[in-house]
Amino acid sequence: MKLDHTLTTERFLLLLLIILLVFFQRLGVTVGGMVVPLLFCLGMPIILLLFLFNRLLVDSRKFYLYIIALVCVLASSVYSLFISSTFSITSLLFLLVFYLPIIFIYKDQEHFYFLLSTFQKVMVFITVIGIFQFLFQFIGNFIDPFETLPPTVMLQGYNTHIPLVFGSPIFKSHGMFLLEPSFYSKFIATAIIIEFFYFKRMKLILLFVIGLLFGFSGTGIILLLLAGLPILFQMKFKQIAPIIALAIVPIYFFLTSDYGTLMIGRLEEFTNPESSAYIRFIAPYLAYTEFLQMQHISTIIFGTGPGTLDAYQGFTYTFNEDIPLKQAHSLAFIKLLIEYGLLGGIAFGTLILHAFFVNVHNKVLAFVMFVNYAVLSGALLEAVTFYLCYILGMMFTAQETVQKTKEVTDSYQSIYLIDQRR
Template identity: 30%
Template sequence: MDTTLGSVGIERRWRGTATRQGTIVSSVLAAMLSSCLFLTRFALTVGKSELSLALVVVLCGTALLVLTGSIRISPSRLGLFGVAAATLLLSVMLSGGSQPSYMSFANLLLLYACWIFVVPDDRQFAMVITTVRRMLLIIAIAGILQFFAQVGIHSQTLFNWDVLPRAVISHGFNYVIPAPGLGGLNKSNGFFLLEPSSLSQMMAIAIILELEFYRVSWRIGVLAAALALALSGTGLVLFCAIVPLLLLRRGFGGVLLVAVPAVILLGLIVAGPKLALLLDRVQEFHSDQSSGFARFLSPFFLFSDFLYPHLQTTLFGMGPGAIETFTNKTAYLIHDPTWGKLIFEYGFLGAVPLSIFVGYCFFAGARSVWLASALFVNYLLLGGNLVDARLQAMILALVVLQNRPRDVRGATVRSVMPGAPMPRAPMPGVRTAAPGSHSPVRRVR
């Protein structure tokens, strides 16, 4: 977290009533978070296509914030987005694909147009962090209860929501995935989320959020249990990429020296005769029919087979929506990770400017580099998030709308400034910095 909050902690009570614009912003951000955590399975069926509810919430919510003057445009983001949009349009016009999806292209432009805005009130950051913390804890508890409830409730309805009409539920996701070696039990998907991998990713983000902004508490144990019961590698990838560095930064290097060997030893003891299954999972990258290969390696094979043979496709790609049409055209299993889909469909000419814009939105004036990094790794590597608003709703609420690019810092409503309402005494458990200190404060019980 940067110093825009000054000596004010992540949570403070403020005198006076909330402003009308502040209430609108709080409501919209809470709706965005709800759409990607509790309503992520719902979609509107339009012909043969599905329109995720998260996309509707993101676009309508951003439009409401614009119409009410509750958010500001960042000129630097606007300029970078203009360049990216122009090059993407050129790639669409010159792409090597035969039937580009203009709906996919329009979806991309509308979704990333929401990234040019900033919430001007600094106090919204504390609100949104507190809100998502509570939501993720509910998801964790739901995931734990779901896993153990299947022992007595022998029905896949716990995982796939078959009791609801198919017209309102998203399809094409693996809601029910058996847990290898656990006697017919299924991996937990958090009940509300799409897949076990979604639960594992959200729990990793929740643990990172706890370590960054709050004191260590029982919540981390609950989140870690839900992460383990998801039995998915994507959340562990995110956890291992960020958490050890975050612990070192907080001065817990000694904990790592004890915890890492202890976890390995415990895993070996618990795995016992099932250790071969674990080793098979680790070695699945050797199989071109495995999910690990499809998620992390298949784009390189797609590039080699279809992009690189021709200069036109290398520069301009195969056209928007093209990667989905190749699902049944290859002997190996493919997936559409964000970076792979972007390059494959828009070529390097379109991919580079959009990548610069996205990177700038994530990290320029970031409130928390750790939170931004966690969501960036998730966005870029762990799913097909290029035009999927489900994760982007969280990215917008927690990072993109909250960051402070240099060109908008002077226009923001700061937490402490001459003439502004003075904060009350800190809430119990909040630790504040000394007067004049520029070190951010973020440890809350």
């Protein structure tokens, strides 16, 4: 596929979004004692600029769902204001502003492949950097260009340096610029899926697979397996049989190798309450079940209030590492349901589900992005995960959706629209 590589102002803004998403995801700006992701601080203005220059439109359905979600979370917050001493108006406002981009979709498909191609080129660089970062440890030290920066400009709470096994001097690769090895793995898996559907360059897919292995994280492998399921279901047996035959030997060598033993051994983490797998994938649902059992019906409906999840503690589980109970990771939908109750949680969750799955340009990619957002990452206000999903999965939609939104957007923009003549 031949692409036009002319760098216009519009393409420069899209390029800047990708650069911020990948290379600056670990950086933040300290505001009122809280480190706000730099990706959010600069990404949001870029999106608004694209809207003001008439490149992004307001999707009418998403706009109405956003208004409904806004009203519901405000109603839940008003109730919780009277029962919670830890109510955070900052958390509420941040939630509403953070998800504002979800209502915007691109005006046309002209720059869709430019965006994907740019992401792929950046991921080739990150993959090579990640391979080098891992291998260089055997002759030198683990290289991390950000480790000398002050904590006031770095996002906190991420396991950036993870040993290969407990006590090992060798660390998993995170591509130097990414938050964790799991993010390195997930970003590469996303690049593999995009390459498979849109560009089909086998050499790059092979490079990405090699890079994925050096991340030693199962999250990227999970995404690839999930992406493969819809494809397999659409294939006939005579098409699947050769694939199975060709896969037998590599699978055997994988299972009998030290690498395979290491990765398979991680399955035991799902039964260990102190392991990251249990905390991220099992404990959140047990914690919410406990929440339903011990809370009053009004709290279940309206929630405990914005920003109160860290203060919550049940009989067995908590979402705060400083509380001496079993730990649970704050998955996005669990956080919504506890802080904003069924009223706000369902309304806001409906908006998110609609953005992920309605009128998307690629259903497989959308499904994988959703699993990444809701399960494998899960933080409701995690900028890197949301912007990855928005830029690659939501911003460009099925072409027929664009035509239906033009009249609505024109009415919104009539006062302040900047006419960019081409």
